[in-house]
Amino acid sequence: KDYDLNSKIKGAMTYPAFILGAMVVIGVLMMVFVIPKLTATLTAYGAKLPIMTRALIGLSDLLRGYWWLLIGLAIVAVTMYRLYARTPNGHRNIDLLKFKLPVFGPIFQKIYLVRFARSFSTLIASGIPVTHSLEIVADVIGNVLYKEVTLETIKEVEAGNSVATVMVKNKLIPPMLPQMMIVGEQTGKLDLILDKLSAFYAKELENLVANLVSVI
Numbered sequence: 001k002d003y004d005l006n007s008k009i010k011g012a013m014t015y016p017a018f019i020l021g022a023m024v025v026i027g028v029l030m031m032v033f034v035i036p037k038l039t040a041t042l043t044a045y046g047a048k049l050p051i052m053t054r055a056l057i058g059l060s061d062l063l064r065g066y067w068w069l070l071i072g073l074a075i076v077a078v079t080m081y082r083l084y085a086r087t088p089n090g091h092r093n094i095d096l097l098k099f100k101l102p103v104f105g106p107i108f109q110k111i112y113l114v115r116f117a118r119s120f121s122t123l124i125a126s127g128i129p130v131t132h133s134l135e136i137v138a139d140v141i142g143n144v145l146y147k148e149v150t151l152e153t154i155k156e157v158e159a160g161n162s163v164a165t166v167m168v169k170n171k172l173i174p175p176m177l178p179q180m181m182i183v184g185e186q187t188g189k190l191d192l193i194l195d196k197l198s199a200f201y202a203k204e205l206e207n208l209v210a211n212l213v214s215v216i
Helices: 002-044 051-065 067-086 088-100 104-125 130-140 144-158 165-169 176-187 190-215
Strands: none
Touching (some): 088 104, 104 190, 130 144, 144 165, 165 176, 176 190
């Protein structure tokens, strides 16, 4: 199910990614080949050009004269990012940044919520103890911050508290999730509640991606 959900998201994003990629390529081609030809005409009369026009000409000159430097800087930036992402602190900060991204933040959040609810539901329904189920779920979610919340939840459960104690206080988790989990605990149907939650968040995720595609 996780694979199927990821495939749907990737499939939906293929067309927007192609459009945005084509826009970037066309933009670069215009800067390198079209703008230089127009620059000679614009500057021939010696008139003062608007600041946006001058900025456009400057960007064109930068791309044509220092393309090798820009490519080098891009390679360095990607390398530095990968090295930083491998450090514990860097990994955590990047995972936190994912939640704060405009438009894509809610998409990442729903992906993690679906993984948590679906995996936790499956494990409980299979008869695996709650604490052991949470240990497994912590490694399945794919986000350090949610993993920390899940591991803290294990301590609360071992202390005799509700499985939703930590989640109620966490701002990264929507209030409905812990509230419904409390209902599931009280009724003895936590696995069914979690299964419903995973279906709900999966549907929300599909709607978010569909809306994003429409906007692009």
